[in-house]
Amino acid sequence: MAEAASRLRSLAEQLLGVPLPVRLRTWDGSEAGPPDAPTLVVRNRRALRRMLFKPGELGLARAWVAGDLDIEGDLYTALDAMAGLVWERGENSRTLAQALRDPEVRAAGRELLKLVGPPIPPAPPREEVRRRRHLHTRRSDKQAISHHYDVGNDFYEIVLGPSMVYSCAYWEDGGSLESAQRDKLELVCAKLGLKEGQRLLDVGCGWGSMAIHAAREHGVSVVGVTLSQEQAVYARKRVADEGLADRVEIRVQDYRDVVDGPYDAISSIGMAEHVGAERYLEYASNLYALLKPGGRLLNHQIARRPQRDETAYETDRFIDAYVFPDGELAPIGTTVTQLERAGFEVRDVESIREHYARTLREWVAGLEADWDRAVRLTSPGRARVWRLYMAACALAFERNRIGVNQVLAVRTPESGRSGLPLRTRTWNS
Numbered sequence: 001m002a003e004a005a006s007r008l009r010s011l012a013e014q015l016l017g018v019p020l021p022v023r024l025r026t027w028d029g030s031e032a033g034p035p036d037a038p039t040l041v042v043r044n045r046r047a048l049r050r051m052l053f054k055p056g057e058l059g060l061a062r063a064w065v066a067g068d069l070d071i072e073g074d075l076y077t078a079l080d081a082m083a084g085l086v087w088e089r090g091e092n093s094r095t096l097a098q099a100l101r102d103p104e105v106r107a108a109g110r111e112l113l114k115l116v117g118p119p120i121p122p123a124p125p126r127e128e129v130r131r132r133r134h135l136h137t138r139r140s141d142k143q144a145i146s147h148h149y150d151v152g153n154d155f156y157e158i159v160l161g162p163s164m165v166y167s168c169a170y171w172e173d174g175g176s177l178e179s180a181q182r183d184k185l186e187l188v189c190a191k192l193g194l195k196e197g198q199r200l201l202d203v204g205c206g207w208g209s210m211a212i213h214a215a216r217e218h219g220v221s222v223v224g225v226t227l228s229q230e231q232a233v234y235a236r237k238r239v240a241d242e243g244l245a246d247r248v249e250i251r252v253q254d255y256r257d258v259v260d261g262p263y264d265a266i267s268s269i270g271m272a273e274h275v276g277a278e279r280y281l282e283y284a285s286n287l288y289a290l291l292k293p294g295g296r297l298l299n300h301q302i303a304r305r306p307q308r309d310e311t312a313y314e315t316d317r318f319i320d321a322y323v324f325p326d327g328e329l330a331p332i333g334t335t336v337t338q339l340e341r342a343g344f345e346v347r348d349v350e351s352i353r354e355h356y357a358r359t360l361r362e363w364v365a366g367l368e369a370d371w372d373r374a375v376r377l378t379s380p381g382r383a384r385v386w387r388l389y390m391a392a393c394a395l396a397f398e399r400n401r402i403g404v405n406q407v408l409a410v411r412t413p414e415s416g417r418s419g420l421p422l423r424t425r426t427w428n429s
Contacts, residue, residue, distance in 0.1 A: 003030030004115065008042065011112045021081035025072075038073035038081065045117040052112070053121040061318040064388055065125040065381045075364075075391050083395065127381040129325045153207070153234045155377045158370045159363045159386065164207040164234075167270035167300060168356035168404050177362045180355075185213040188267055190427035191348070191408050192296050193419075194218040198264035201225070201290060203255045204271025208235030208248070214267075215247040223260070225253040255283070261290035269300040272335075276328045280335075284342035293413040297344065302356075303403045304329040318392075322385045332405050344409035348424055353403040360394035 004026035013019055022040045023033035031039070042048065047068035051059035063069040071078045113119065160166055161177050169180035170187050188210065194200065196219030202211045205224025208231075215222050226232055235250045255271075266287050275283045287297055319327065336346050367374055367387055374383045396402045410418045 003032070004028045005030040005032040005042075007111070007115060008048075009033055011115070015112070016085060018085070021085070022078055038071055038075075038078035040078065040082075041070040041072055043068050043070065045115070046122050048112070048116040049118075049120070050122055052116055056317075058317040058321060061322065061388070062122075062124055062128070065127055065322065065384050066122075067380060067384070075387070076395060079392055079395055083399070124321075125381050127379065127385055128321045151382065152377050153230055155374055156207070158374050158377075159367050159390075161362075161366055163209060164238075165209045166206055168352055169359040169362075170352065171355050171358055177359070177366075180359070181209070182213070185210055186217070187427060188269065188298050188300065188406070189214055189218055191298050191406065192265040192267065194220050194265060196220065199223070199262075201258065201261075201263045201266045203258075203266060203268040203287070204274070205231075205235060205250060206270075207231050208238045208250060210267055210269060211235070211248045211250070212238060212242055212244060215244045216242060220247070220264075222248045223258070223263075224248065224250045225255055225258060226250070227252065227254060256286055258286075258290060262292040262295065263290050264292055264295050266291060266295070266297045267300075268297065270302075272299055272301040273324065273327050273329060276326065277330060277334075280330070280338045281341055284339050284344065288342045288344055288411055291411040293411055294417070294419045295411045297339075297407075297409045297411075299335070299339065299407045299409065301335060301405060301407070302329055303332040303335065303405055305401065305403075306331040306333065319389065323389045329402065332403065332407075335405075336407060339407065339409050343411065345412040345418060346407060346409045347418065347420055348406075348408040350406045351403055352406065353397050353400065356404045357394045357397035360390045360397065364390045364394065 005024045005028075008026060009020055009024050009032040020033060021037065023031060023035065023037045024042065025031045025039050026042045027044050033039075046066075047063040050063040050066070050068060053059065054062060060069065156164065156166070163178045163181035165181040165185070168184065169177060170184035171180045172183070175183070192200070194214055198220045200211075200214050200220045200222045202214070202222055202224040205211050205226050208224060211222040211224040214220050224235065226235070229252055232250050232252045239245055239248045239250060268287070272280075272283065291297065332349065332351075336349065339346055364387060367383070367390070371383065374386075393402070397404070408424075410420065412418045
């Protein structure tokens with residue numbers, strides 16, 4: 001009987017119709033494939049059952065999170081090599097249904113069934129969230145935010161470092177993660193034109209970094225809102241330790257329930273991805289209503305590339321099940337259109353896509369450097385989720401599959417005077 005690795009490799013290539021770009025090692029210790037390629041370790045037959053019952057990305061993710069699959073060698077190289085099989089299959093690539101019309105492929109499928117063992121679907125790892133319809137009610141949004149952010153502040157300190165900023169940094173050559181995050185916060189403040197005595201609403205305030213920076217460096221009064229109880233407790237302590245309790249208020253509150261406008265400025269940094277397409281115009285309209293005439297919104301948001309057929313677009317199944325339940329990405333053009341429909345005048349759009357790739361690589365490095373502690377603070381599965389998600393996202397930004405943009409929008413008064421300088425990007429000087 002052939003060794004499992006050789007059999008599995010041959011069957012996989014027949015089913016996929018292309019050579020496997022990685023080396024395989026299977027549960028019996030056998031190996032097959034290019035000796036200089038990263039090694040995909042299939043620890044047990046259960047990994048195959050997971051992929052057989054959920055073909056594609058979700059089956060692979062379940063096997064990875066459960067520890068049934070692993071990678072030896074550089075994680076980025078392996079994910080990059082496998083991107084064409086999982087995330088970037090071209091329009092001409094055959095689907096599994098098409099492949100199964102081929103008699104040779106059907107024969108390979110029967111052989112694979114013999115290899116996987118008992119045809120019983122394994123239960124998903126406990127870290128998986130039941131897939132829900134994207135209702136984006138106050139309750140469902142709070143549950144989704146809690147799943148992602150209430151993992152533990154100590155865990156996020158490992159990943160994010162001292163800045164505790166969970167969004168794209170703004171890099172200069174040779175800078176540290178902490179300095180790059182400080183520069184990003186300052187860039188946001190400069191685009192908003194913050195001045196002493198003004199009021200700032202920070203929507204999705206996280207652990208309070210933007211609120212603290214704006215109050216300390218620019219003398220503004222800040223209201224920060226989050227749906228995460230753990231974030232709020234952490235942020236309030238930071239505010240108190242900085243001696244800024246008279247300038248910064250942190251609330252556990254849905255942005256739809258903020259009614260104490262008007263504000264001079266609003267920052268929304270890495271929050272709008274949680275809003276959802278069905279609610280986005282409502283989101284934009286609510287923020288517009290909370291601003292004074294002449295007030296500015298800085299909307300910092302991840303964007304996906306438009307699809308030829310937008311009706312066929314589906315959210316990333318791994319991220320939806322394990323990372324951001326009910327999160328949705330939209331093309332930048334859609335975001336700008338919705339902001340304008342709400343009444344905003346969009347004055348500047350800046351893409352900082354490459355900055356996010358570098359930020360994510362720094363976060364992965366921080367997680368890997370303190371891996372054992374991260375596992376103790378959460379679970380082996382949860383730590384594996386974060387490592388895979390951040391590394392895969394770094395590659396997605398690098399390969400231009402997704403982007404991130406800062407959109408500066410103004411509630412322009414009826415007079416038409418926006419209040420912005422003639423040369424808008426003076427913040428870069």
